[in-house]
Amino acid sequence: MKFNTLLKKLMNKGDSKDIAKKRLKFALLTDKLEIKTDTLGNLQKDLVEVISRYFEIDKESIKIDIQRSEESSALIFNTPIIAAHRQRGIPAA
Amino acid sequence: MDGKVIVVTSGKGGVGKTTISASLGAALAMQGKRVAVVDMDIGLRNLDVVMGLENRIVFNIVDIIKGKCKIKQAAIKDRRIDNLYLIPASQSDDKDTIKPENMIWLTNKLRKEFDVTLLDCPAGIEQGFKNSIAAADEAVVVCTPEVSAVRDADRIIGLLYAQSITPKLIVNRIVPKMVESGDMLSHEDVVEVLSIDLIGLIEMDDRVVVATNTGTPLILQEDSKAGMAMQRIALRLDGHPDLPIENPMIQKSFWKKLGSKFSRKN
Numbered sequence: 001m002k003f004n005t006l007l008k009k010l011m012n013k014g015d016s017k018d019i020a021k022k023r024l025k026f027a028l029l030t031d032k033l034e035i036k037t038d039t040l041g042n043l044q045k046d047l048v049e050v051i052s053r054y055f056e057i058d059k060e061s062i063k064i065d066i067q068r069s070e071e072s073s074a075l076i077f078n079t080p081i082i083a084a085h086r087q088r089g090i091p092a093a
Numbered sequence: 094m095d096g097k098v099i100v101v102t103s104g105k106g107g108v109g110k111t112t113i114s115a116s117l118g119a120a121l122a123m124q125g126k127r128v129a130v131v132d133m134d135i136g137l138r139n140l141d142v143v144m145g146l147e148n149r150i151v152f153n154i155v156d157i158i159k160g161k162c163k164i165k166q167a168a169i170k171d172r173r174i175d176n177l178y179l180i181p182a183s184q185s186d187d188k189d190t191i192k193p194e195n196m197i198w199l200t201n202k203l204r205k206e207f208d209v210t211l212l213d214c215p216a217g218i219e220q221g222f223k224n225s226i227a228a229a230d231e232a233v234v235v236c237t238p239e240v241s242a243v244r245d246a247d248r249i250i251g252l253l254y255a256q257s258i259t260p261k262l263i264v265n266r267i268v269p270k271m272v273e274s275g276d277m278l279s280h281e282d283v284v285e286v287l288s289i290d291l292i293g294l295i296e297m298d299d300r301v302v303v304a305t306n307t308g309t310p311l312i313l314q315e316d317s318k319a320g321m322a323m324q325r326i327a328l329r330l331d332g333h334p335d336l337p338i339e340n341p342m343i344q345k346s347f348w349k350k351l352g353s354k355f356s357r358k359n
């Protein structure tokens with residue numbers, strides 16, 4: 001064993017490459033969760049279209065967002081319902 | 094049969110794309126292939142000096158695409174290595190002068206003349222990158238064992254997959270001593286994170302700087318470990334995909350080797 005390595009082991013210091021690897025894995029994960037702004041916009045448009053088949057909703061007050069915390073990410077979609085459509089035209093479940 | 098077009102790319106700058114393009118070009122030519130190495134960094138050419146051909150530039154890639162000259166007139170023949178040609182970038186034009194469709198046209202012509210065309214991609218994911226991957230059949234992604242370089246490599250790999258190209262990885266500038274002491278990501282770490290196939294490992298080598306200083310091909314430098322690694326990568330790229338990849342290791346002195354032999358017996 002090299003002297004430096006020995007010294008490090010004795011002083012109970014971790015390898016800096018382990019820190020590098022951990023940071024790298026985390027960065028790659030969050031990079032992939034990052035979503036283009038127009039992706040969210042398109043998703044919102046599609047969601048409005050689908051939901052409007054079932055409910056009358058206020059298209060202006062819809063909010064769609066991604067909430068990120070250190071542990072998890074969530075897609076948050078919030079819309080007030082004005083009225084429910086009659087059963088007519090709703091595809092079978 | 095038509096030749097193939099291989100892009101050398103990385104995302105992050107300064108990780109060794111140009112050095113590797115020049116050396117792989119030289120090695121493939123020495124193995125008997127007809128090779129063109131193309132500098133895709135419009136406005137910031139470098140491959141010409143690394144290959145030691147900067148004094149012989151007359152026309153460049155933009156001239157070919159604008160129809161000002163024939164490919165034959167722009168391609169510079171290396172006089173030291175048979176069948177090795179450089180197509181230099183333009184130094185004065187704008188990055189956006191060339192479009193992906195121009196590169197597809199050009200590489201289709203190059204495929205008829207050359208067995209292998211290597212595209213030395215600029216850093217980043219802008220026009221030069223887009224032009225390069227639009228024209229490529231295969232890709233080599235270069236990274237160093239650093240967080241930023243590996244992260245950028247991951248992004249590039251994603252973009253290549255989107256173009257239906259499955260890239261191979263080169264880890265460059267490995268310092269075996271630091272890997273052993275735990276202060277540098279090992280190639281195993283990098284491969285685990287990126288989960289793609291490796292095509293070569295190149296260690297940090299002073300000979301690279303010497304070769305670049307003088308503009309002589311690295312693979313002609315005697316006892317350059319990086320040069321030897323490049324030659325083996327060239328073999329893997331061309332018909333010998335299963336040639337084993339050697340792990341760069343600390344050069345142990347005779348006495349240390351002897352010592353470890355004895356200690357192993359105990």
Ligand SMILES: Nc1ncnc2c1ncn2[C@@H]1O[C@H](COP(=O)(O)OP(=O)(O)OP(=O)(O)O)[C@@H](O)[C@H]1O
Pocket residue numbers: 103105106107108109110111112113214215216265266267295296297298299301302305319
């Ligand atoms: N294995 C190596 N050992 C030592 N030095 C190296 C090695 N590989 C590359 N270098 C040096 O690193 C520097 C950057 O290399 P190079 O120009 O090939 O990178 P690049 O990826 O083409 O950069 P750019 O993104 O700017 O085009 C150069 O000075 C080169 O000599």
Ligand SMILES: [Mg+2]
Pocket residue numbers: 110111112134139213214215
């Ligand atoms: Mg370069």
